Amino acid sequence: MKKYLAEFIGTFAMIFCGTGAMTINEVTGGDVTHVGIAITWGFIVMAMIYAFGEISGAHFNPAVTIAFAYAKKFSWKEVPKYILIQILGALSASLILYFLFPTSEFYGATIPTIDIWRAFVMELLLTFFLMVVIINVSTGSKEVGIMAGIAIGGVILLEAMFAGPVTKASMNPARSLAPAIVSGQFHGLWLYLTAPVLGAILAVISCKLVKDDNCCDEEC
Numbered sequence: 001m002k003k004y005l006a007e008f009i010g011t012f013a014m015i016f017c018g019t020g021a022m023t024i025n026e027v028t029g030g031d032v033t034h035v036g037i038a039i040t041w042g043f044i045v046m047a048m049i050y051a052f053g054e055i056s057g058a059h060f061n062p063a064v065t066i067a068f069a070y071a072k073k074f075s076w077k078e079v080p081k082y083i084l085i086q087i088l089g090a091l092s093a094s095l096i097l098y099f100l101f102p103t104s105e106f107y108g109a110t111i112p113t114i115d116i117w118r119a120f121v122m123e124l125l126l127t128f129f130l131m132v133v134i135i136n137v138s139t140g141s142k143e144v145g146i147m148a149g150i151a152i153g154g155v156i157l158l159e160a161m162f163a164g165p166v167t168k169a170s171m172n173p174a175r176s177l178a179p180a181i182v183s184g185q186f187h188g189l190w191l192y193l194t195a196p197v198l199g200a201i202l203a204v205i206s207c208k209l210v211k212d213d214n215c216c217d218e219e220c
Contacts, residue, residue, distance in 0.1 A: 007060065018108065020097055023106070023107050025037060056082075061174065063173060065078075123171065124198055125199065126163055130155055
């Protein structure tokens with residue numbers, strides 16, 4: 001149960017802080033700022049990776065879990081359990097934000113500001129870049145290298161910085177699903193549930209093509 005609890009706490013903290021920054025920015029009229037939101041996302045992910053990486057692998061993201069399983073670095077039988085725990089952690093965070101900030105309309109919901117298919121491509125590419133970093137800096141699904149937290153947190157900060165205004169830079173189905181349920185904002189939700197998974201799998205395929213040591217073919 002330790003790894004499931006770690007995934008729950010890590011996902012909860014990530015969604016609470018990340019979408020919390022967005023919610024506070026909304027209700028205060030922009031006090032946090034877009035840059036502040038991007039920094040919050042990057043730092044909380046970095047912190048949770050260092051906190052729980054050696055326990056659960058610090059997935060905190062159904063797309064990452066599925067991609068690790070596809071890469072044979074994680075057991076497929078564990079995938080449904082991880083995804084359920086991640087969704088529960090994200091939903092719990094969104095519900096607490098709902099309690100704390102009842103005047104918010106969005107609670108960090110991911111609503112694209114561009115055409116839906118362009119947003120789909122954007123989210124696919126953002127998750128591709130993220131998973132490329134994850135698969136290449138992680139030593140496995142249960143161990144995280146010393147620089148992994150900085151690299152992964154850094155790429156999330158970077159992508160949130162430039163893509164946040166157009167798609168909110170979700171890259172995570174659980175991160176989009178939870179605020180959508182709480183806020184009732186379901187526009188474009190399907191793309192946030194599918195594009196990250198496809199992007200993460202494409203990243204694993206790219207790893208297989210460019211790596212010579214079969215890093216993506218060995219069971220961890």
